[in-house]
Amino acid sequence: MLFSSASITVLAPATVANVVCGFDVLGFALHEPNDVMKLRLTQQPGVVLINDDEFNLPTEPTQNVAGAALLAMLHAIPEPLGVEVRIRKAIRPGSGIGSSAASAAGAVVGLNYLLNNQFSKPELVQFAMYGEEVASGVRHADNIAPAIYGGVTLIRATTPTPDIVALDAPPLFVTVVHPQIEIKTSDARKILKQEVPLRDAIRQWANVGGLVAGLLQHDYALIGRSLEDVIVEPVRSILIPGFQDVKEGSRIAGALGGGISGSGPSLFMLSQDEATARAVENVMHATYQRLGLDYLTYLTTINPVGCQVLVDEN
Numbered sequence: 001m002l003f004s005s006a007s008i009t010v011l012a013p014a015t016v017a018n019v020v021c022g023f024d025v026l027g028f029a030l031h032e033p034n035d036v037m038k039l040r041l042t043q044q045p046g047v048v049l050i051n052d053d054e055f056n057l058p059t060e061p062t063q064n065v066a067g068a069a070l071l072a073m074l075h076a077i078p079e080p081l082g083v084e085v086r087i088r089k090a091i092r093p094g095s096g097i098g099s100s101a102a103s104a105a106g107a108v109v110g111l112n113y114l115l116n117n118q119f120s121k122p123e124l125v126q127f128a129m130y131g132e133e134v135a136s137g138v139r140h141a142d143n144i145a146p147a148i149y150g151g152v153t154l155i156r157a158t159t160p161t162p163d164i165v166a167l168d169a170p171p172l173f174v175t176v177v178h179p180q181i182e183i184k185t186s187d188a189r190k191i192l193k194q195e196v197p198l199r200d201a202i203r204q205w206a207n208v209g210g211l212v213a214g215l216l217q218h219d220y221a222l223i224g225r226s227l228e229d230v231i232v233e234p235v236r237s238i239l240i241p242g243f244q245d246v247k248e249g250s251r252i253a254g255a256l257g258g259g260i261s262g263s264g265p266s267l268f269m270l271s272q273d274e275a276t277a278r279a280v281e282n283v284m285h286a287t288y289q290r291l292g293l294d295y296l297t298y299l300t301t302i303n304p305v306g307c308q309v310l311v312d313e314n
Contacts, residue, residue: 007040009310012106013303014091015098017142017262020227021207027142028152029303033090035102039110042082052088065100065131066107072130094182096266101143104131109307124148125162150306170218173277177284178266180294200230220272227257240265242287249283
């Protein structure tokens, strides 16, 4: 039986993917910013998308990340069904903090609620990855999984079905700066090396293991030592003005560490306390004011819930 509510609202969170050393396998959800999505079931089968923002994203479902995710989900339902989605994005496309993932994850979480939660979280990740394929050409889940599960997630595998591990984490403050330039995920993937020296792979594996252990053991020092990327960051960082200044200045200010959020251009830094996170934000302000680039900053924490469903008043 379908849920009887006329409509619901979903708050779909921004996310940080890769978490420095965990390319395509680690991610975490942020408390802010959030996209706002309103969903309701319709008698006409199919997906109707309505933009309530200025980004002019495609409304043809097959060309829209939310639409593609919903079409995959509807295909798994035996009875014909329609859904209308109104989207107001606060997470700018191309920002590197999971804009496409928020739309795809919020859409499937919302529809699943209207369907009395017929599908499991791994199944929702599977549907939402169709949206990521529209955005980047690859069905990756390092933004999708934390948006759906909340908190920090490890994507052990995406095929044949997603194998997602929710990781416990100590309290962490997150400072994000979004320089107002756009880097497409598809373009950022194209520049990556296709072969990695064994010594670099070993070092990267050790850092991923150290980061996961540091999170589980609430060992801030180990977390900080493990936030090192010897494979992706050296290539992608050249696309982001001010990268080295932000990274080095944040370390001096007391941050545990950080790096590129997803494919960029946003940068994130993790701190043990709010005072340090604010000092890091000041470093970010100073860097981009000196460079003369427009930017946005967010000082937030890890969101343990992920997408949140609110029932609208009828």
